Amino acid sequence: MYKNLIELFKENEGKGAVGAFNLHCFEMLPAMIKAAEEINVPIIIQTSLGTAEYIGFEPLIAAVKALAEKSTVSVALHMDHCKDIEKLKKAIDCGYSSVMYDGSSLPIEENIKNTKEVVAYAHERGVSVEGEVGSIGGAEEGVVVAKDDAMYTKPEDALYFATETGVDALAVSIGTTHGQYKSKAKINYELLIELKAKLGDTGLVLHGGTGVSDEDMKRCVREGMKKINVGTELNKSYIEVVNTTFPDATPLTSLRNLLGPANEKIKDIIIDKATLFKM
Ligand SMILES: [Zn+2]
Known part of the structure; x- marks a missing residue:
């Protein structure tokens, strides 16, 4: 079934976190949903605005909905980190079931004002909203924050933001970094526990x-995380696999034979990650 975040959180209550995996190209999509089906967990397919525009909103949404409707698991389509309110409204109108407005680089009052506008528009149309307070460092498509500028989320800001905006989900900065694949993050659990208690x-x-x-x-x-995003690992692994399949290809090699192994690889990664997210 095709669902929003509120429905997924409810369905997954007491079962752990829902995995949100970044789709970087159309080709990845069926393998992502198959992974969720294999271990019987809900899945959030998320895209950057760039990916949505690359594939096209309509074909992307139609494909996710078609796969979701015949799937044994619940599927949400979520717009990740978007700073453009008009584009978010377009995503909602076209059929995304969930969106993230990222105003984390703005002063908090401005972030709240913009997020509220998105929440009002989205909720009227049955779409869920994720916001962000504090700044998650690192580089991601469309988002670049120098690591030194990354700021932990202040619990009092998080509570104020969540109460004022009515967001369904909140991205918090507790020590992770976007695009980090060479080393592992040091998580601030004290902060996570405090955020969970307040939120x-x-x-x-x-x-x-x-x-x-x-x-x-x-x-x-x-400790209570409800949604966990994984993007870089899928992109990195996809590239590693196609780097091994493409060099030996001839003009007569079907592309599906070159991309198939990469799709299998990301399916395995999603199964591994989503298994960790189960409680
Ligand atoms: Zn992010």
Whole structure:
């Protein structure tokens, strides 16, 4: 079934965190949903605005909905980190079931004002919203924050932001970094526990999941993370596999034979990660 984050959180209550995996190209999509089906967990397919525009909103949404409708698991389509309110409204109108407005680089009052506008528009149309307070460092498509500027989320800001905006999910900065794949993050658990206690029903979201060790991942789930994002690892592994399949290809080699192994690889990664997210 095709669902939004609120429905996924409810369905997954007491079962751990829902994995949110970044789709970088159309080709990855069926393998991502198959991975979730194999271990019977809900899945969030998320895209950057860049990927949505590259594939096209309509064909992307139509494909996700078609796969979701005949799937044995629940599937959400979520717009990751978007700073453009008009584009978010377009995503909502076209059929995304969930969106993230990222105003984390703005002063908090401006972030709240913009997020509220997105929440009002989205909720009227049955779409869920993720916001962000504090700044998750690192480089991601469309998001570049120097690591020194990354700021931990202040619990009082998080509570104020969540109460004022009515977001369904909140990205918090507790030590992870976008695009981190060479080393592992040091998670500030004291902060995570405090955030969880203050935030209650608002689903906490961990970004930069690629840079989190398996042990830390399990602990983050135990401490109450509701959505965990993994993007870099899928992109990195896809590139590694196609780098091995493409060099020996001839003009008569079907492309499906070159991309198939990469799709299998990301399916395996999603199964591994989503298994860690189970409680
Ligand atoms: Zn992120």
